[in-house]
Amino acid sequence: GQQVMQIPQYQHVQEGEDFTTYCNSSTTLSNIQWYKQRPGGHPVFLIQLVKSGEVKKQKRLTFQFGEAKKNSSLHITATQTTDVGTYFCAGPDGGATNKLIFGTGTLLAVQP
Amino acid sequence: GAVVSQHPSRVICKSGTSVKIECRSLDFQATTMFWYRQFPKQSLMLMATSNEGSKATYEQGVEKDKFLINHASLTLSTLTVTSAHPEDSSFYICSAQVAAGTTGELFFGEGSRLTVL
Numbered sequence: 001g002q003q004v005m006q007i008p009q010y011q012h013v014q015e016g017e018d019f020t021t022y023c024n025s026s027t028t029l030s031n032i033q034w035y036k037q038r039p040g041g042h043p044v045f046l047i048q049l050v051k052s053g054e055v056k057k058q059k060r061l062t063f064q065f066g067e068a069k070k071n072s073s074l075h076i077t078a079t080q081t082t083d084v085g086t087y088f089c090a091g092p093d094g095g096a097t098n099k100l101i102f103g104t105g106t107l108l109a110v111q112p
Numbered sequence: 113g114a115v116v117s118q119h120p121s122r123v124i125c126k127s128g129t130s131v132k133i134e135c136r137s138l139d140f141q142a143t144t145m146f147w148y149r150q151f152p153k154q155s156l157m158l159m160a161t162s163n164e165g166s167k168a169t170y171e172q173g174v175e176k177d178k179f180l181i182n183h184a185s186l187t188l189s190t191l192t193v194t195s196a197h198p199e200d201s202s203f204y205i206c207s208a209q210v211a212a213g214t215t216g217e218l219f220f221g222e223g224s225r226l227t228v229l
Contacts, residue, residue, distance in 0.1 A: 045217040
């Protein structure tokens, strides 16, 4: 079945350093979504990318969708302690139900 | 954004009892809701797709008789963990899409942390 992998599994940075998480799907995706889950919380939608090679920015966050629409990345510039949490990418399984398959996630820890 | 409310947020029960978790869409109608399960420090695993007025679609490996899903109205889906055992202890989260039949963003409930003693 479809698999969505993320690397790294865990990243510990000093506040102010940059951070990147990479997402790779075993199948081509019609779109890719990114979610953030704070410790003890629930996933919150960040963004959706649809076009091949698309790049979107949200303040210090930059999201990219690969040309082949099988991979994506999230880059955070100058991390802050509020960035702490697990970042998940998710893609539709391509079936009739349009269910989302979540990636393995990257846990970001930011040391003040 | 759309609001999905889940209740209870935490529940502790004895082994062998059943637990019902409710998921409500507060400001929109959700013909489809999704139930996920999450173990500590792991990803979200889709358990089933809940369809209003029809039977839920379960993912491979998820026991239908163990995890009963009912989606009786456009704003409410329930997950009942029957005869719960310690291995059922987990974080259960529901989600819904505002636009049915699309792959738009999911709005998640707050989640329910189940502990089975």
